[in-house]
Amino acid sequence: MRSEIQPGGQKARSFIEEARRDQIVRAAVEVIAEVGFARASLARIAQRAGISKGVISYHFAGKEELMEQVVDRVYAQIGEFVVARMEGAESAAELLRTHIVSVAEHMRANRVQLTALGEIFNNLRTTDGEPRYGVHTSEGLYQALESIYRRGQDRGEFRAFDVRVMAVTHQAAIDAMFAYWQTHPEHDLEAHARQLADLLERACT
């Protein structure tokens, strides 16, 4: 027995184990971004990490848990960065613009993570064949965006519109901005982000 179940449901992990998990997750991010989800086998990830394939099975319950770890860690990073930038913003319009611009800024500096996240999002399926991520897992994100838009409506900044449609569109527009940038690396991401912020702000007023 290498660890016990803790009250919180988390395993107690040694430093070494945590370091290994980090290393494997990072290797997974790189491999997925390079060759795509379908070709990102445990063998390739292990090779990239410079370890034997069995180590992954030793530290992770299976491929699914590894992929979920990738998602969780990347998401945590993004959230940390963006939330910090949004603090202090007052108006809804300002919140909007800050959200878009800061996500863009962070992702420009972490391109591989973005690619890997997209791959997992689009491809990972649970054992029974259903997509593991998708619109249904974005519910929390949508609600967060909705609260911004609703705030704008309450403050009289924004007109009346369906906040769910706006939130879905908002998130899709950001994703598309990244997708476009990924295939057109010379594309000016920051300029796109500003244009998008203008666009959405006008759509609300």
Next chain:
Amino acid sequence: MRSEIQPGGQKARSFIEEARRDQIVRAAVEVIAEVGFARASLARIAQRAGISKGVISYHFAGKEELMEQVVDRVYAQIGEFVVARMEGAESAAELLRTHIVSVAEHMRANRVQLTALGEIFNNLRTTDGEPRYGVHTSEGLYQALESIYRRGQDRGEFRAFDVRVMAVTHQAAIDAMFAYWQTHPEHDLEAHARQLADLLERACT
């Protein structure tokens, strides 16, 4: 030799062969929509079509050609429907609204095709590992949308903005609308389409 290369680059196909190809393509659409791209093996598709696996290999050069056929045929259907609806529209705003609403209308009646298209779009890769479809294959679509937006600018209907950003956002918003509808079948697709048309129209003026 079962067929010769024609001047146009197309093979000359017998009625029987064309019918078989149609049948296989339709089976592929169904299977992909049901179990996803990764699990849509040639065996499953053949089983669905009620034929032997080898038949697919006989009529298609490989899995990639089959998938491309699926995309081509579904795209052709969508284009035919939408273009017919857009004829007669005068103002750019009207064109915009018609585009969004008619795509939604068509897809509501052809849900499996939409799902299959998305699966292939996200997963199909060429032999060398590069994504077969993606932003880079949407160039034609973007240009078509840009021409609408530019028309609006020329006519003085629309303000000055980056038409490429608008086109990318426009397409992404439509895709997201479908994705949301797919996981929330009770969602009112037509209402969403109308909201989206309002939203984009306001963003332009």
Next chain:
DNA sequence: TGAATTTCTGACCGCATGGCCAAAATTTAG
């Protein structure tokens, strides 16, 4: 130091895949 524990290795398993092909069945042409 020496024993206990954790971590790692490399071979191996069962399985599903895409593709291949000889032979059978069917359709077409003379």
Next chain:
DNA sequence: CTAAATTTTGGCCATGCGGTCAGAAATTCA
């Protein structure tokens, strides 16, 4: 009707997959 051409079958192959495991190596602990 017969022969040629087309189409289909069903089994076979090599490959790569995720996962497992016994035993070796490394680390920790007493």
